[in-house]
Amino acid sequence: MLNSSCEKDDFCIEPITSKMIIRFYNATNITQTKTVSDLSVNPEGYDEIYSNVSIDSIVIPLDVSNNQIIYNFSSEGNQDILSINYEIEEVFVSRSCGFKAIFNNVTVTSDVSNDWIIGLTETLENTITIPTIDNESSAHLQIFH
Amino acid sequence: MSANAQQVNDSIPKDSIVYKTNYGLRLGIDLSKPIRSILQDYNSGIEIVGDYRISKKWYIAAELGNEEFTTNEDFTNSTSKGSYIKAGLNYNSYNNWLDMNNEIFIGFRYGFATFEQTLNSYQINIGNSILPSVFNNTPFTQKGLTAHWSELQLGFRAEVYNNIFITFSGSYKVMVNITDPTNFKTHYAPGFNRIYESNTGFGFNYTISYLIPFVKK
Numbered sequence: 001m002l003n004s005s006c007e008k009d010d011f012c013i014e015p016i017t018s019k020m021i022i023r024f025y026n027a028t029n030i031t032q033t034k035t036v037s038d039l040s041v042n043p044e045g046y047d048e049i050y051s052n053v054s055i056d057s058i059v060i061p062l063d064v065s066n067n068q069i070i071y072n073f074s075s076e077g078n079q080d081i082l083s084i085n086y087e088i089e090e091v092f093v094s095r096s097c098g099f100k101a102i103f104n105n106v107t108v109t110s111d112v113s114n115d116w117i118i119g120l121t122e123t124l125e126n127t128i129t130i131p132t133i134d135n136e137s138s139a140h141l142q143i144f145h
Numbered sequence: 146m147s148a149n150a151q152q153v154n155d156s157i158p159k160d161s162i163v164y165k166t167n168y169g170l171r172l173g174i175d176l177s178k179p180i181r182s183i184l185q186d187y188n189s190g191i192e193i194v195g196d197y198r199i200s201k202k203w204y205i206a207a208e209l210g211n212e213e214f215t216t217n218e219d220f221t222n223s224t225s226k227g228s229y230i231k232a233g234l235n236y237n238s239y240n241n242w243l244d245m246n247n248e249i250f251i252g253f254r255y256g257f258a259t260f261e262q263t264l265n266s267y268q269i270n271i272g273n274s275i276l277p278s279v280f281n282n283t284p285f286t287q288k289g290l291t292a293h294w295s296e297l298q299l300g301f302r303a304e305v306y307n308n309i310f311i312t313f314s315g316s317y318k319v320m321v322n323i324t325d326p327t328n329f330k331t332h333y334a335p336g337f338n339r340i341y342e343s344n345t346g347f348g349f350n351y352t353i354s355y356l357i358p359f360v361k362k
Contacts, residue, residue: 061271
């Protein structure tokens with residue numbers, strides 16, 4: 001009887017599904033972060049998450065209903081496309097938080113047009129695999145431009 | 146002197162009547178579960194209660210039940226289903242007048258449940274996101290779950306008619322051992338009720354019972 005009230009005795013405070021954190025670096029001086037000017041970001045088929053901002057790091061969600069998501073990144077009118085492929089692991093967190101997704105074997109591929117994104121690795125390759133995305137404590141992906 | 150006094154006492158007939166009360170097996174049924182299934186989000190349950198008086202103040206007591214309860218949370222919906230037994234002692238702290246047979250009792254129980262829990266549906270928690278979440282409603286049942294707990298009860302029992310008793314009682318439970326489903330958690334154990342974060346639980350019973358008198362003492 002006592003346990004049936006509508007009030008919740010707990011709130012979700014544990015970390016849930018992580019988003020992907022991206023930092024932008026200077027392609028000609030790879031240890032230096034570099035602000036992207038006039039950046040707009042949207043997942044294909046959805047509204048923009050960032051619109052015409054100048055920024056050196058962003059946070060983007062991955063799609064838990066698919067094993068892939070495609071993002072459009074444009075800076076000063078130049079558009080590059082990032083394809084992100086991954087496996088989803090569903091993990092129970094708690095009564096109030098429910099389940100979260102952990103993304104494993106996350107492969108990010110930049111289109112070869114290199115309109116403004118030059119590479120995703122320090123050797124400026126167009127693809128990189130991230131073993132797992134399970135927290136938001138540090139950047140997962142570096143984008144060199 | 147003392148021998149004389151003893152003799153005097155013995156020679157005078159006692160002026161008080163010894164009021165005897167019934168000893169026997171008392172059996173009953175919990176009415177709170179059927180009431181809850183009408184008034185609240187409670188699926189179904191039945192509980193048989195019984196006790197046997199062993200002395201003026203002490204009773205051996207047990208409850209036997211079966212229930213089904215669905216827990217609906219923000220991101221999960223799960224149903225627990227199974228049986229339980231609770232056994233222990235009641236101590237009656239109430240001093241009855243005359244031949245009355247009422248109780249304010251404190252009860253101690255050991256509880257054991259065997260049950261299954263089905264995760265009926267769940268949604269992945271993605272927080273604030275413009276992307277859709279996944280709603281999965283393929284049920285997943287984990288059988289063979291068990292719970293062991295200790296329980297402290299406080300109850301009020303009144304003899305409302307000859308050998309017929311009404312009882313209100315509340316209980317505080319502390320989980321001793323609980324098994325959880327793979328990649329999930331047991332949210333409700335039959336007999337224990339909702340399992341709170343601290344592995345504690347609460348209960349409330351309203352029972353009607355009948356005393357089968359064996360002997361008057």
